[in-house]
Amino acid sequence: MDSDEEKLQYLGFLGIFKESFKIVVSWKKIFTQITLSFILPLSILFLVQIHVSEYLERRIRFVRYRLYHRGDEDEYLSSERLEYWLIKIAYLVFLLVLSLLSTSAVVYTVACNYTGKPITFKKIMSVVPKVWKRVTITFIWSFLIHLAYSLCFLGAIVMWAMLIGFSSVGIAIWYVLLILFFVGFVYLSIVWQLASVVSVLEEENYGIKAMVKSINLIEGKRRVTSFIFLLLVLFYYGILIVYQLFAVYSWNIGTMVGIGILCLVLLMFLFLFGLVIQTVIYFVCKSYHCESIDKPALANHLEAYFQSEPQRDATKDVQLEQVHVATKDAQLDQVYV
Template sequence: MDSDEEKLGYLWFLGICEESFKIIVSWKKIFTQITLAFILPLSIIFFVQFQVSENPKARIQFEKYRLHHRGDNERMDEYLSSQRIEFWLIKIAYLVFLLVLSLLSTSAVTYTVACNYTGKSITFKNIMSMVPKLWKPLTITFIWSFLFHLAYSLCMLGTFFLSIVWQLASVVSVLEEENYGIKAMVKSVSLIEGKRQVTSFIFLLLVLFYYGIMIVYQLFVVYLWNLGIVVGIGTLCLVLQMLLFLSSLVIQTVIYFVCKSYHCENIDMLALANHLEALLSLNLRGKPPTMSS
């Protein structure tokens, strides 16, 4: 491990944020392309689901009030049943699009940040050809994360730390070939140890920023009918959300390298570069080398 890699292990809040910002600036062209291709649609879906979910609620309340006063209980039951079906179909479609775009964004950004540390030159075309090959490990990791999250929720335990583990596990799934699914989650738990305070603080701030943007959007776009304000605030919220998503993905990848360095795990940049190169090779035979742990 060289001196630059060793320095990563000593980074805390400001250092991690500064490192992430430098990476975004130095690769601004390719991150802009990733944002327009994946993060922009993801942000739009986040905001659209507010409109889609809030409008039916208001319509249902109005119809319930109207049908109740008319004494038409049978029709009210039929109406509520159809509205529930419509609501859940929309929710399912939203979750599918959310999952697809989240996995695409995560794999693209993680790959780009890893290329920054290995000194590998890439193009957006490289990323588009690489992303489908990471679908399996990321999907398996997501399923395990969801199951653990559901179990924790049912047991009424805190899920904030589990969310951090899931974020880091996604990076592990991209950069370590053999570690995905539950293995990626176990590995991410071990990596976070010793850096739990700073990672928790960073992710807490990101969550607060996210809810802050959503609250502003809900107050000034969902519930307001002034077209000028709706367009202006809506556009501002969309831009801030895209920047937040991009920053979050870069930061979680930087945290991976910081945690690896902190635990004095050998970050074999040559092996990592070969692994990244293998993701681009359509005719690769055998297994590419992985990062030593």
């Protein structure tokens, strides 16, 4: 393990933030281009949907109130609800696409920083579509695991309501269930974020394999990663609350514009910084478990994204032939000895 890996091994809470900030500053040109291409549209989409959702919910409430007093059928209200959910679904799809593209671009860039591999924004744009496929598969597995976890919690709530109910003991159990659910949900979210990094940087690990590898990497650094995740979530909700109070519900145009721009800038930085941090955490966890970061092999893996599939398969075949020949030579040496 070289000196750089030893430094990563002992990075703690503040050290990870310092390392991430140093990477962003040293590669500010590339990260600025990534931010303008992926993270800025992601942040704008997120803030705009808050206004759109608020407007649609207000309109649904007005239609419901008018229909209630007129005694009319709620066919019009159903169409309003359908419009609301269609917009929500479209928003979630675009949000997911931009989020996965941002993750792929940032993780690839940070990895190039650690390998010393020269990188340009043009290369990133050519690599991201290939990396994005692996990250998407990992996201699908993460979504299914989160869904199964939520259904199990729902089943536990149903059993609690049927067997215990709102007694003094039942309320205490209810709070215990909520705390356990929250802790488990946070842990699964951290696993998914680290699995996204694994999907980009490790050739054979994506999907469920990336999730398993992520669980193994987090062991020993669970407390630090949890604190970092919770801090980023607190910043996220802080920005959200400020935006809703002073931009969505404010009647002052100047305040709306000023706070809106401020929240947009903060949200962009938070998204970018969060993605860099989760990549740094990957390298920290690797070093902590004494898994040597093979920089030449990682650089070759990153370079392989530029190759077509036949070229990548040919490269794998050559590597397998070399391993096979080396194994045979070793066996022959043992025989002659």
